[in-house]
Amino acid sequence: MIFASIPTVLPEETLAELQKEVQENLNQLKPNVLMETIKDWLPELVAFGINLLIALFILFVGSRIIKLIYRMMNRSFVKMDMETSLKKFLLSVLKAFLYCLLGFIILGQIGINSASILAVFGSASIAIGLAVQGSLANFAGGVLILLMKPFRAGDYIISKDGEGTVQTIGLVYTVLTTIDNRQVVIPNGTLSNSALTNVTAMEKRRVDIVIGIGYDSDLKKAKGIMERVIREQEGILKEEPVEVFVSEMAQGAVMLGGRGWAATGDFWKARCGIMEQVKTAFDEAGIEIPYNRMEVQVKERHS
Template sequence: MEQINELFQQNHEVLLGYFIQLVAAIFIFYVGRIIARGIKRLIEKGLLSRSIDKAVVSFLSSIVYAVLIIATTLMALSQVGVQTTSFIAILGAAGLAIGLALQGSLANFASGVLIILFRPFKSGDFIDAGGISGTVDKIEIFQTTMKTPDNKRVIVPNAKITGSHITNFSAEATRRVDLVIGISYDADLLKAKNLLQDIIKNDERVLAEPAPNIRVSELADSSVNIIVRPWVNSADYWGVYWDTLEKVKLTFDEHGIGIPFPQMDVHLKQETKE
């Protein structure tokens, strides 16, 4: 017992220094954990306020929390004299190796985060992205599930979607229907335009504003092309498109307006023998 007391008296300053360092390390870890939890809650609150999926919010906030806890732990270990340089080097090497091994998955993950944050489209929108046209069914962190018009389920990696242009057909309330109607050169042009105006005017789905546009667009090789561009609600687009084509064909047939097919004139020359 006397030896222990003597040893303590001889090294009490060193032991006191270690004790203070230990208390400081515990304090750093405790305060760091509180700060990490606070930052996690702020991130969750901010992301949820933007109507981001709860599972994604939980995933992202957990990653941030884990990174902050690791940083806090390294700071606490450094306070008690542990050399953290080697730990940081090991973590960096491990992160690099994992990143190289999972670079495709990480690219999809980053793209999924961008899609969820900036929301270029949402579930239920009809889009053209990643070479696929369809209705968005689910937006997940690594992939987006779409349904094509013929009811096929297509799973598209998020990196492929963000790596190319995205066309969202459902983003706006109205759309313009673009039709090109060709008539023969010997047909009555003014009569054809009047018939087209009547077809568009009698369709209740066509909006009055902006006004429909019916103009001659081209004197082509085999036909006089007329553009027909009415505006409709997005939900009525395909109905107006298909119905208008059918009405144009029936109406033109009824009034003798010819719709030509591509033609080519071939001139034959007969060589005379001497």
């Protein structure tokens, strides 16, 4: 033992000197240990500081690049005449993706393993996707509709789930307003996966009417009246051809067909006006329009 030769009881002066010497040795030992520890950590601290500075530089430059790409894509979408809702969504997705990519680059630069973060993010994405797969189908349908543009806001469409004027095209639902002012909300997944008719897609529509006249009526006169009414009807395009013809020899009437063209917005007004004017003109000309009727004869029984 080091202190084996020390007597059991030491004089106070000797004990004080010994304590002083031990304290001096401890004071010399502490700074040396601390300095050695700092020296061991110094390369790693310097490397971390350099990586941190590089990461801050990457963040600064990357943010500027992302803003530049964002502005370029925004101008491209405007030139493409893309729907506002789709444009905002795609720009948001692009911005989020670029910032996530920048974040992974920065984490890798400062020494954080991004593989585990990607694994957690992927697992969470799969779980969320399974939970909302129905909404995702509608969302995908909305993106397809906004990209392919089978119809726009203001168009009148007919589908198996309803018909009406398109008010809004969202990313999940499309809202229609019917002619009697009811609101119909249709999932975009249904619209994108089924046939529909866009009535107002074209600038003009053909107006078709079919009216029956009696077999005893003057056919040539009836055709002339119908052609005149169609040509003079407000809303019928004067530069387009008008046709009148016999479409069918039906059981109780000769069916006359008439065709003209009207601007899409004037279609119903023109068609209803033609039907009314033809009926009035036929009545004035004495041309019979047959209709179903039943004759009842009552026979009296004589006793």
